[in-house]
Amino acid sequence: MPELPEVEVVRRGLVSWVRGRTIESVDVLDPRSIRRHALGTEDFIGNLQGATVTDVVRRGKFLWLPLADATPDAGPGETPRRPAVALMAHLGMSGQLLMQDPEVPDEKHLKVRFRLSARDGMPGELRFVDQRIFGGLFVTALVPTDDGGPGGLSESPVPLIAEEASHIARDPLDPAFPFELFYQRLRRRKTGLKRALLDQGLVSGIGNIYADEALWRAKLHYARPTDKLRRADAERLLASTREVMLDALAAGGTSFDSLYVNVNGASGYFDRSLNAYGREGQPCRRCAEAGIHATIRREQFMNRSSHTCPVCQPRPRNGRW
Template sequence: MPELPEVEVVRRGLVSWVRGRTISAVDVLDPRSVRRHALGPGDFAGNLEGATVSDVVRRGKFLWMPLTDGPAALENPGTAPVPEVALMAHLGMSGQLLMQDPDVPDEKHLKVRLRLSPREGMPDQLRFVDQRIFGGLFVTALIPTDDDGPGGLAESPLPLIAAEAAHIARDPLDPSFSFDLFYQRLRKRKTGLKRALLDQGLVSGIGNIYADEALWRARLHFARPTDTLRRSEARRVLDSAREVMLDALAAGGTSFDSLYVNVNGASGYFDRSLSAYGRQGEPCKRCAAAGINAIIRRDQFMNRSSHTCPVCQPRPRNGRW
């Protein structure tokens, strides 16, 4: 499933292609992909046709496009109407948002097509493709943030957030992220460190892959009790999570198959740089560089897997899973 860097790659692509453009027509080719829109495909299309995409916003792995009734005043945002609703995109395991020209044949798993107002040199269609149909699109209300800060990462941040994303915490790439609040809540969790990192109510956007990579960089074991973490250790693991996601973002994300692609249909290549995740049975890169023979191990964890080095990430005696 796409994690924060993969969704941010999509967000940045959408900003370039759809921000400020009006949705002229909507084709719902598979109603299952708009099933989260309670009033059905007709109402979904009716809400979108004639609306202008004023921005593209992300918090954690949640992505939404605020909509206004009139053209967005991008050069002077203060004059633009304040959006009240947004188009929410849930990518699921295989959802793709692709920019395509009308003459490009429909993809096999095309579910929804948005026809956009023309812009010179840019494709006119935003297509939602989803092979496994776990993702979907729907229109949702924008509500005020509980801390009066921006709803998420955006080009013109507003103190509004999509209702379905209001329950999740800020992510490490969010300029409004508070380490002090994170550490305060982390110490109260009384659980294992990786379980806490995957808790979207504590810090959003860190999934299984990047949790393993961040813990490897921070030299901490996934079962380390959160209530024993010193402030410097918590800072180290959070900085590591931020660094690994920025590295993944620079590489276009992590792609293990063709299901995750950016808006141009290209796959990311950060999987070539992974140090822990998926490397069970292989030498630990850090230990090998120091002349130490250590093999990455894989443990079952929350119906998934955790990957660690037994030498530079020793298991704590009083660990919590």
């Protein structure tokens, strides 16, 4: 499933292509992809046709496009009124948002098509493609944020957030991420460090891959007790998390198959730079540079796997999770 860097790659692409454009028509080719829109296909289309996309916002893995009524009589540079609703996109395991010219044949698993107002040099359609149909689209309300800050990462931050995303914490790439609150909540938990990182109520957007990578960079074991974590270790972990996600963004995300692509249909290549995840039995690069022989281990964790180096990420002696 796409993690935060992959969703941010999509967000940045959408900002370039759809921000400020009007949705002229909507084709729902497979109603299963809008099943989360409880009022059905006609209401879904009715909320979108004639609306202008004012921004593209992301918090954690949640992605939404705030909408405003079209204002055809607005003068140059005028901004539509502040949106109250948004188009929420959940990519699931195989969802793709692709920009295409109308002349390009439909993709095999095309589910929803949005025809956009013309803009020189830009594709005229936004297409939602989903092979496994675990993702979906729906229209949702925007509500005030509980801390008065921006709803998420965007080009024009406003203190509004998609209702379905309002329960999750800010993510490490959010400029408004509250470290002190994060550290206090972390210390109050009596659990293992990776389990805490995967808790979207504590910090959002971190999945299994990037948790392993961040912990490796920070030289911390996934079972390290959170209530004993020193401030310096928490700061180093957060910095490592940001670094690995920014590196992944620079590489276009992590693609292990053809299902994750950006809005232009290109795959990311950060998987070539992974230091822990998926490298079971291979040398730890950091230890190798120091002349130490150590191999990455894979252990079962929460019905998944964790990848660590036994030398530079030693397991805590009390073994508590």
